[in-house]
Amino acid sequence: MTTDCSENFDRYRKQTLFSGIGEAGQKQLQNARVAIVGCGALGSVLAETLARAGIGFLRIIDRDFVDLSNLQRQHLFDEDDVQAHLPKAIAAQKKLQRINSEITIESHVEDLHASNIEHLLDSCTLIMDGTDNFETRFLINDYALESNTPWISGGVIAARGQVFIVVPHQTACLRCILQEEPPQTETCDTAGVIGPAVNVIASLQATRALQWICSEGQEFERRMTVIDLWLGIFQQIDLSLMHDNESCPACGLNERLWLRGERTSQSTILCGRNAVQISPSPGKSIDLKQQQQLWNTIGSTKLNPFLLWFQPTDQPEIELHLFQDRRAIIKGTEDLNTAKTLYTRYIGS
Numbered sequence: 001m002t003t004d005c006s007e008n009f010d011r012y013r014k015q016t017l018f019s020g021i022g023e024a025g026q027k028q029l030q031n032a033r034v035a036i037v038g039c040g041a042l043g044s045v046l047a048e049t050l051a052r053a054g055i056g057f058l059r060i061i062d063r064d065f066v067d068l069s070n071l072q073r074q075h076l077f078d079e080d081d082v083q084a085h086l087p088k089a090i091a092a093q094k095k096l097q098r099i100n101s102e103i104t105i106e107s108h109v110e111d112l113h114a115s116n117i118e119h120l121l122d123s124c125t126l127i128m129d130g131t132d133n134f135e136t137r138f139l140i141n142d143y144a145l146e147s148n149t150p151w152i153s154g155g156v157i158a159a160r161g162q163v164f165i166v167v168p169h170q171t172a173c174l175r176c177i178l179q180e181e182p183p184q185t186e187t188c189d190t191a192g193v194i195g196p197a198v199n200v201i202a203s204l205q206a207t208r209a210l211q212w213i214c215s216e217g218q219e220f221e222r223r224m225t226v227i228d229l230w231l232g233i234f235q236q237i238d239l240s241l242m243h244d245n246e247s248c249p250a251c252g253l254n255e256r257l258w259l260r261g262e263r264t265s266q267s268t269i270l271c272g273r274n275a276v277q278i279s280p281s282p283g284k285s286i287d288l289k290q291q292q293q294l295w296n297t298i299g300s301t302k303l304n305p306f307l308l309w310f311q312p313t314d315q316p317e318i319e320l321h322l323f324q325d326r327r328a329i330i331k332g333t334e335d336l337n338t339a340k341t342l343y344t345r346y347i348g349s
């Protein structure tokens with residue numbers, strides 16, 4: 001579909017009337033290139049909000065497929081996506097392109113890691129954090145400092161969450177605030193998460209993105225916003241004293257532990273999913289059709305263009321989702337060793 005200028009004017013009229021955006025801001029949005037890392041709960045609200053606002057180029061990166069347990073809060077997905085075992089990035093792209101056919105949307109069904117981050121985030125001028133884990137956030141932080149790209153962090157659990165923007169060498173980075181990945185004392189597996197808290201946090205992130213882009217980086221909220229939606233608490237925390245451009249290991253001393261791959265885990269528990277991801281060394285691939293023939297003799301399979309689903313007959317509580325890069329998401333266990341054993345048994349080492 002093509003639209004002329006007057007249709008475009010109608011589409012964005014309500015936000016161009018807003019003085020913070022205006023006609024000039026709308027042009028900046030159309031010229032912007034934004035990456036969204038993780039298209040689960042936060043990521044799907046971010047992607048939808050930014051696509052509707054007319055961001056000219058969106059790149060969506062997500063490693064997971066749509067699961068029934070996602071539908072409670074992940075706006076872009078529905079039961080058909082669950083049935084089809086669609087990767088979230090693909091399902092999101094399909095929906096978003098119907099929402100706004102005027103913008104370019106790229107999808108990548110990949111796990112962001114040290115060896116593909118430069119390729120996956122290349123040419124994006126802003127990075128949105130839709131992830132659910134600290135390992136990826138620390139990796140993004142390293143990349144952001146190395147490439148001088150701002151990123152907007154968001155996190156949510158239960159009814160609480162926080163948002164802040166990292167502008168390399170201007171504001172506190174993630175390692176100014178937290179030197180190392182914190183221990184996971186509470187996860188969405190134990191504390192749960194409610195949809196409205198996700199929506200508020202993602203909306204705050206999206207607002208900061210619009211502000212950053214429309215002002216060409218001149219105006220932005222430097223404080224961290226912390227909320228407890230259930231208790232009705234909103235706080236703004238000044239991070240300026242935490243910014244340590246001299247002794248922060250990342251922005252002061254240029255340490256890049258995550259970007260150099262020194263903090264990469266081969267297996268990850270997917271929070272709230274009763275599932276484990278096993279990632280083999282990068283650079284390997286597998287013929288999914290051939291694998292399907294093998295698995296058809298010992299269980300049920302379904303193949304789509306992106307992944308192969310398998311349920312062994314003698315272990316129906318287990319479901320494997322195998323991607324072309326040999327990465328697998330094993331559902332039915334949260335034990336890393338059990339998942340690794342299953343991976344070796346059914347896929348190989």
Ligand SMILES: [Zn+2]
Nearest residue numbers: 173176248251
């Ligand atoms: Zn720092």
